[in-house]
Amino acid sequence: MSPIWMPSANRIASANLTDFMARMEARWGRRFADYASLHRWSVTQPAEFWPSIWEYAELIGVPGRLTFTGAGMLGTRWFPEASLNFAENLLRFRGDDKALVFWGENSVRRTLSHDQLYGRVAQLAAAMRAEGVGAGDRVAAYMPNMPETVIAFLAAASIGAIFTSASPDFGVQGVLDRFGQIEPKLLFVADGYFYNGKTIDSLARVAEIVERLPSVRKTVVTPYVGVDGHRIEAIRNGIMLGSFLQSASAESRIEFARLPFDHPLVIMYSSGTTGVPKCIVHGAGGALLQHVKEHRLHGDIKRGDRMFYFTTCGWMMWNWLVSGLASGATLLLYDGSPFLGRGKILFDLADAEGMTHFGTSAKFIDAIAKVGLAPIESHRLDRLRVMFSTGSPLVAESFDYVYARVKGDLQLASISGGTDILSCFVGGNPIGPVYRGEIQCAGLGMAVDVFNPEGDPIRREKGELVCTRPFPVMPLKFWNDQDNAKYRAAYLDRFPETWCHGDFAEWTAHDGFVIYGRSDATLNPGGVRIGTAEIYRQVEKLPEVLESLVIGQTWENDVRVVLFVKLRADVVLDEPMVARVKEVIRDNTTPRHVPAKILQVTDIPRTKSGKIVELAVRNIVHGEPVRNLEALANPEALDFFRDRPELMN
Secondary structure, eight states: OOOSBOOOHHHHHHOHHHHHHHHHHHHHTOOOOSHHHHHHHHHHOHHHHHHHHHHHHTOSSBOOSOSEESOSTTTOEESTTOEEOHHHHHTOOOSSSEEEEEEETTSOEEEEEHHHHHHHHHHHHHHHHHTTOOTTOEEEEEOOSSHHHHHHHHHHHHHTOEEEEEOTTSOHHHHHHHHHHHOOSEEEEESEEEETTEEEEOHHHHHHHHHTOTTOSEEEEEOSSOOOGGGGGGSTTEEEHHHHHHTSOOOOSOOOOOEETTOEEEEEEOOOTTSSOOEEEEEHHHHHHHHHHIIIIISOOOTTOEEEEOOOTTSHHHHHHHGGGGGTOEEEEEESOTTGGGGHHHHHHHHHHTOSEEEEEHHHHHHHHHTTOOHHHHOOOTTOOEEEEESSOOOHHHHHHIIIIIOSSOEEEEOEEETTTTEEEEEOOTTSOBOTTOBOEEOTTOOEEEEOTTSOBOSSSEEEEEEOSOOTTSOSEETTOGGGHHHHHHHTSSBTTBEEEEEEEEEOTTSOEEEEEEGGGOBOGGGOOBOHHHHHHHHTTSTTEEEEEEEEEEETTEEEEEEEEEEOTTOOOOHHHHHHHHHHHHHHSOGGGSOSEEEEOSOOOBBTTSOBOHHHHHHHHTTOOOSOGGGBSOGGGGGGGTTOGGGOO
């Protein structure tokens, strides 16, 4: 197979990764012939590699003499003598250059320079301190993706408080299931948000949430949609942001709290479709080190680049995006529907603001391909160098679409990791080729492998994505998890001293990776393991199919494959259509992939971050409870799967 894209000689020469390799050769007296040799060094010599990342990124703080102490997945402690502050590193740049550019769906554009961002964080941090917020206290945000959310995060981090966030489209119970466990002292909210041409008022939900969160001392309301400010009187201890800032003396300087490397930074949440979300605690040092590595070396982000990711504040990619400030990037923030103008709005943003890095999801790429969007014809995209995709597997046909209809000279970096590690296991290589359908490489410092069910490494076969050595951005713990019992059960019980991520993957002949879907949603008819993405890839080639979802139904002491399809409004799932679906799957996979049942549904349930929920549907089909409907963006869609007579025989 030939690459679909190769970087030019000039691009390779100017890449941060090329510079890093040369510096490491000089620093450690080693020779790196290619990326593979660099990666081997990074995982076998962590005491050389990770301090080198700290030095290369010129992180602010004291690294100490020791890279790690202890041994094993839960016994290793990274940089035990170090002290740093996460926010100090993100606010290191000064001047009039733009730090943030914000576009709201309502056509509002706002900018903040590096100096302005620093000043706003200083003000808010002082107000937080005046309110009694200190290191280890929790600060929560129920906010759109807007500058004030970034400011709240950085202000909390500057003090050493632990930040957590949820998208404002979460329902009341979904917020309580998350924030109720961690008991925040401050809650930041907006009066509402805009989405798909609608103005959504948030204040009624906020009032209900706060009544059921007794730990919240103040609810700080940011004006955005222009809801009557008097209504905050209904919110217990509610105060407008302007008034909250006036409660503290004007501050122009931030007193950054220098804290240990493993001081908690953020609390993230598992998707929670099968129970109350687990609260995953991530450390400041690990997040910072991992993010600057991924941004500078894997994403080739340089000072002055303009970095965008379409994300809500409830998805880990928001945290990943914000960390781009540590590399001197300008963050492009967008809040609203990405499908305005049939998906053109994000490409309008790219042209208008000189976007260099475009972050999106496989779902978005598939959607704009289906409506025939061709940005290569309508937009310049002259500064765009990299396109990131994550959230679900990016199929080979989507690679074809990007290079044919978006931009031909572009590093398409499919990346994969998750909330669990706040980052990636596998991702982009700016000096290497891109092969259609493949993630380029394992991340530096990440001892990634693929195991068969017996725990043996395999190549060019499908198996479990694992990591065999500890790494600095492993979660510190789960909140209220005595003796790390839930932690071990989530990642470490499958294989001894090995992180099992729950992805079904293949290590390819090009030293790249293909992700086939979640291994816990993997189909197993007749004992043969099938990744759900293998079926989606074929089914969604059909123009009549808008979306699909596949599960394994327990049936007659085996598993049968059941496919649900959402079709165009003018299409009915009749026998010829069923035959076409089966034919495209059979012709492009194997007979075992062909569903035993194909059923039409009106909608497909998804999480708030846009991921389809195979496990929740599987529970519904088997008559089992879905314990946390609030994790779903459209829980009503589950009714289309309940008590289907077609699945009774």
